[in-house]
Amino acid sequence: MKRALIVGYVWPEPNSSAAGARIVQLIQALHAGDFVVDFACAAALSEHQIDLSSLNVPAHSIALNCSSFEEFVRALAPDVVIFDRFVTEEQFGWRVASACPAALRVLDTEDLHSLRAAREQLLKQALASDKQAGPVLAESAELFCQMRRSEMILREVASILRCDMTLMISPVEIALLQDYFQVPQALLYLLPFMVNPGESERHTFIERRHFVTIGNFRHNPNWDAVLWLKQSIWPELRRQVPEAELHIYGAYPPKKATQLHNPAERFYIKGWADDAQVVIGAARVLLAPLRFGAGIKGKLLDAMRCATPNIATPIASEGMGGEGPWPGAIATDAESFAREAARLYLEADHWRHAADACLPLLRENFDAQRLGPAWVHRLHGLLDDLDAHRQKNFLGAMFQFHAARSTEFMSRWIEVKSRLQGDS
Structure with a gap:
């Protein structure tokens, strides 16, 4: 050996x-x-x-x-x-x-x-x-x-x-x-x-609630994404989907991050997640509003494994596409990001179409x-x-x-x- x-x-x-x-x-x-x-x-x-x-x-x-x-x-x-x-x-x-x-x-x-x-x-x-x-x-x-x-x-x-x-x-x-x-x-x-992209049990549209995002707070692109969510995206998205909450997970949240926690605005800094796929799999939509970065994104891969549709920026989705449709939408500004996220959250048929696109993309590009x-x-x-x-x-x-x-x-x-x- x-x-x-x-x-x-x-x-x-x-x-x-x-x-x-x-x-x-x-x-x-x-x-x-x-x-x-x-x-x-x-x-x-x-x-x-x-x-x-x-x-x-x-x-x-x-x-x-x-x-x-x-x-x-x-x-x-x-x-x-x-x-x-x-x-x-x-x-x-x-x-x-x-x-x-x-x-x-x-x-x-x-x-x-x-x-x-x-x-x-x-x-x-x-x-x-x-x-x-x-x-x-x-x-x-x-x-x-x-x-x-x-x-x-x-x-x-x-x-x-x-x-x-x-x-x-x-x-x-x-x-x-x-x-x-x-x-x-x-x-x-x-x-x-x-990953091993086998078929797995997944929650249905009606069983899922809220938006989720996740990422290690020590990684600068993730912290910037939280700030963009707080300042520009979430206020508009909350106006369009007032009953939803935004749950933000990630290891090592600093004080400046926990200070953004605001239940009145349904903006929750959750911190460490014992199992990322559990929290992503329970959410209806994953948000990946990265304004800069490189490589490919583990959060999007986890979302696909859970059949959780996502809204991503071109930075977040870079290098991860395939022959089929993207499992959600790609947005280039705060307004379109909020609009596409709201549509995916509210329209069951649109959501199911995006969820069904996850497994083919995993098999095409990420099959271990x-x-x-x-x-x-x-x-x-x-x-x-x-x-x-x-x-x-x-x-x-x-x-x-x-x-x-x-x-x-x-x-x-x-x-x-x-x-x-x-x-x-």
Whole structure:
């Protein structure tokens, strides 16, 4: 059996974020492909992290800027090392390359961070002149110009080039990297969220009540979406559907969020949800008013699994469509968002048509039984021909050489400094 090591940015919290659920999906796909999987992380433990032992995955606490990681990974001798986000690859990638040069290095982007940051900056610019600004609708050329103004894209693309495979969650982001940043197609692999889209019992239109939205409050796009709901969308939607409530769920709500809780306005900050699909499945409509962001959205995937129609912005729905109809509606401003949400909430036939569109879309784009084995097959193919694959990636070898030198010297300097401070 082959061994895979996942180096996490944080300990996975599948009930808190889509990123946490993504890690569990990768583990399950690797196990199904006869990989032994270990997980290592330098972050502090968290109250909502999953018990990895329940997944038959050993958990290892590791240290930043410490050669002990090299000793650990050399002893473990993984065939594949997966870095959870580019900042993790920056910290540990050169150590893996040094200690285990034959290990296949895989970057899981989760989403393209530099794209999310560029859209956030564009939204801030729009809000400076229009307090009611809607979602960022910039085309690829404008996004490229904005992304080039930040060093983040330089770091992110360099990390992609240093790795043997980069997992991309959205086809839109693959196109952006290939068309504007000249990233070779051979380094990018499309692997969206993976679910088992079997038929499941679902609540009927008449059994469901209220609107719901969900998202980790530590993720800036989710917090901005709550503000847009509060300021622009919910007042109009409440006027059209006065009997309905808006239930807002998400891990780690800050005080500024809980202060928005207002029963008089039927605006409820619910906070942590033990099971996202339970609360989404009981709601009649899910709202996803994201004005900026990247990747694909776990909240929409959960809604589809529950056959809960949704209203989304183009940002929220990006990369998730298929050949069939969208299971709800896509809106580009607060007025149309509220109007479409009200229609979906009030019209039973319209609601059922949207609910029926969920399962076909899941099967088309997110079927774990198809996606997982195909990815593992690609891993084995690269492992069998890794030298030839790396020979074609000259830029990657160059970035690996120079980045390893600079990162290594900085990291070793920090390690020595910390040791000297500890001795004093």
